[in-house]
Amino acid sequence: MRRLILAALMLASVPALAQPAPAPQAMPATLPFSPAVRVGDILYMSGQIGQVPQGMDPHSDGFDAAVRQAMDSIGRILADNGLDFGHVVKCTVMLDDMADWPRFNAAYLPYFKGKRLPARSAFGADGLALGAPLEVECIAAFK
Structure with a gap:
């Protein structure tokens, strides 16, 4: 009987652990930054x-398109602030796959054509x- 009561008490605490995890929250309409x-x-x-x-190879043309998308977004932010890529002094690059490093460099470089290259870190x-x-992510300086 004692074992039955102990087992019942132990099982009473299990349902809280056995509950399914809540569904992930959707992205907010406005991002917090x-x-x-x-x-x-x-x-x-x-x-x-x-x-x-969608439908593009993530390690060839599709990756190149992703680099252009990120860099074009940076270009729009720069333009919104009266700047261009010549004002960029530092960039930090995060790659999901470091094997894409040469492809990133090839797609990134044309944005600074005729301009000095910013300092850069990548990981x-x-x-x-x-x-x-x-x-x-980039940092730019007003001249």
Whole structure:
């Protein structure tokens, strides 16, 4: 009888553990960050992701399209603040797969054609926002 009562008490605590996890929350209509914040003569931009268009190979043309998508977003933020890629002083690149490093470089470089290259860091990241293969964040200086 004692074992039966003990087993019943133990089982009484299990349902809380056996409950299914709540469904993930949908992305908010407005994201909890600004595209960019100016502090003095420095513009700090939030990271911009690039996504591979549906049906494209994530490690060839699709990846190149994702890089262009991220860099074009950065270009729009720069333009909204009266700047261009010549004002970028530092970029941080996050790649879901470091094997894409050469493809990233090839697609990134034309954005700085005729301009000096910014300082840059890059690292591999497992699990970027929305399953993106890359994210790029930049800092620009007003001249």
